[in-house]
Amino acid sequence: MSRSAHPAGPRHADVLPEGHYSAPAEDLNALDPKVWARTVRRDEDGVLTVGGLPVTRLAEEFGTPAFFLDETDFRARCRAWRDAFGAEADVFYAGKAFLSRAVVRWLHEEGLNLDVCSGGELAIALDAGMPAARIAFHGNNKTTAEIRRAVEAGVGRIVLDSFEEIVRVAHVADELGVRQPVQIRVTVGVEAHTHEFIATAHEDQKFGLALAGGQAAEAVRRALKLDGLELIGIHSHIGSQIFDMAGFEVSARRVVQLLAEVRDEHGVELPEIDLGGGLGIAYTSDDDPREPHEIAKALGEIVTRECESAGLATPRISVEPGRAIVGPTAFTLYEVGTVKPLEGLRTYVSVDGGMSDNIRTALYDAEYTVTLASRTSDAEPMLVRVVGKHCESGDIVVRDAFLPADLAPGDLLAVPATGAYCRSMASNYNHALRPPVVAVDEGAARVVVRRETEEDLLRLDVG
Ligand SMILES: Cc1ncc(COP(=O)(O)O)c(C=O)c1O
Numbered sequence: 012m013s014r015s016a017h018p019a020g021p022r023h024a025d026v027l028p029e030g031h032y033s034a035p036a037e038d039l040n041a042l043d044p045k046v047w048a049r050t051v052r053r054d055e056d057g058v059l060t061v062g063g064l065p066v067t068r069l070a071e072e073f074g075t076p077a078f079f080l081d082e083t084d085f086r087a088r089c090r091a092w093r094d095a096f097g098a099e100a101d102v103f104y105a106g107k108a109f110l111s112r113a114v115v116r117w118l119h120e121e122g123l124n125l126d127v128c129s130g131g132e133l134a135i136a137l138d139a140g141m142p143a144a145r146i147a148f149h150g151n152n153k154t155t156a157e158i159r160r161a162v163e164a165g166v167g168r169i170v171l172d173s174f175e176e177i178v179r180v181a182h183v184a185d186e187l188g189v190r191q192p193v194q195i196r197v198t199v200g201v202e203a204h205t206h207e208f209i210a211t212a213h214e215d216q217k218f219g220l221a222l223a224g225g226q227a228a229e230a231v232r233r234a235l236k237l238d239g240l241e242l243i244g245i246h247s248h249i250g251s252q253i254f255d256m257a258g259f260e261v262s263a264r265r266v267v268q269l270l271a272e273v274r275d276e277h278g279v280e281l282p283e284i285d286l287g288g289g290l291g292i293a294y295t296s297d298d299d300p301r302e303p304h305e306i307a308k309a310l311g312e313i314v315t316r317e318c319e320s321a322g323l324a325t326p327r328i329s330v331e332p333g334r335a336i337v338g339p340t341a342f343t344l345y346e347v348g349t350v351k352p353l354e355g356l357r358t359y360v361s362v363d364g365g366m367s368d369n370i371r372t373a374l375y376d377a378e379y380t381v382t383l384a385s386r387t388s389d390a391e392p393m394l395v396r397v398v399g400k401h402c403e404s405g406d407i408v409v410r411d412a413f414l415p416a417d418l419a420p421g422d423l424l425a426v427p428a429t430g431a432y433c434r435s436m437a438s439n440y441n442h443a444l445r446p447p448v449v450a451v452d453e454g455a456a457r458v459v460v461r462r463e464t465e466e467d468l469l470r471l472d473v474g
């Protein structure tokens with residue numbers, strides 16, 4: 012079984028051999044390269060290292076909990092996406108997965124564009140020097156102030172998400188005397204195979220304008236009439252953590268169909284389509300994500316084929332991977348505080364972080380794996396639940412995993428694949444201090460987002 016799957020009946024290590032909770036076949040000290048960042052290894056003492064630096068030293072220097080982000084891996088993934096899609100397409104990194112000024116600089120240097128979805132993300136992007144023309148601005152309820160800032164900055168595209176926004180953006184563009192490039196986000200009616208909270212292309216939800224019933228076609232009609240808008244294309248994002256390409260294929264087909272309808276009705280061929288992000292990563296050894304070149308090939312072929320059959324010139328394609336770039340590049344390092352065996356059930360291992368640095372397990376029932384990072388051990392496997400330190404019984408980091416039975420307070424645990432939607436969704440619940448993000452590259456580690464301090468908390472609370 013996957014060490015982090017959700018089997019039927021819980022068992023303690025002592026009663027392991029039968030049932031779903033059989034002991035893992037693989038060595039508990041082994042590192043599956045699928046789930047770990049590229050430069051993660053164990054050194055000769057058994058200590059986990061990243062970029063050649065042992066986590067024991069990193070913990071001393073930066074404390075725990077902390078995110079360690081493998082810059083080498085991040086840059087390599089950017090290049091893999093850029094090269095897979097080539098000069099004929101654009102890759103927009105989805106900043107919501109994790110954004111910092113260092114990340115923006117890496118993206119810029121590696122030739123990627125950036126998707127932002129709030130004024131805050133836009134501010135970080137511009138401050139770190141991302142050319143505005145390479146920024147796409149998303150969101151289902153952008154404020155007029157955010158729209159003004161984006162138009163003033165000269166963002167390359169605003170993705171329109173509602174009828175109200177069509178008018179709002181056109182109004183701001185008129186006021187500023189510019190013509191703003193825009194796309195229209197449509198919902199294509201695909202049920203993506205992922206958790207319902209992160210599926211976004213079925214009609215019954217807040218994002219986008221539905222193809223079914225003609226909302227999307229009406230949005231195109233309205234946008235084409237407004238001088239302040241330059242309608243450059245159609246956007247579709249079907250959801251997140253998706254492995255099956257079928258949903259993307261249906262989405263591409265339906266978007267191309269709309270392009271053909273627009274051509275027939277208005278005599279205009281829109282030059283671009285954006286197929287969004289959502290490509291899944293391996294959180295456990297059971298997950299088998301697609302490589303960027305396979306994704307690029309599949310999407311390119313379907314768009315070309317559909318355009319040919321509709322008699323359209325192939326539009327420029329763009330995609331917006333977030334998780335698939337940053338997700339696998341980071342792990343969270345925690346220190347074990349307590350180990351509580353429950354006879355016949357499982358052992359609860361409490362760490363010094365929790366749902367404030369990883370809400371995904373509580374929110375989506377997400378699966379993670381975990382390893383003892385400060386040493387190796389030959390002890391028997393024991394079934395554990397890794398939990399945080401918050402006042403909430405749902406404060407679970409890793410629901411089901413095996414760790415060596417000699418695990419003790421002071422040991423360091425590492426949870427891989429936490430680069431996406433962990434720090435970016437972190438909270439101050441229980442006045443927790445949000446952890447730092449430390450970038451590691453070829454033997455050098457530096458803080459790119461610092462740890463919050465009690466002083467930060469006291470400053471926010473103005474009495
Ligand atoms: C419009 C849009 N683009 C891109 C993404 C990035 O998704 P992911 O991180 O799953 O690639 C999202 C989030 O689901 C999104 O809403």
Ligand SMILES: N[C@@H](CCCC[NH3+])C(=O)O
Pocket residue numbers: 107209251252371375431432
């Ligand atoms: N935050 C989600 C995905 C939503 C992505 C943004 N539309 C996750 O952690 O999986």
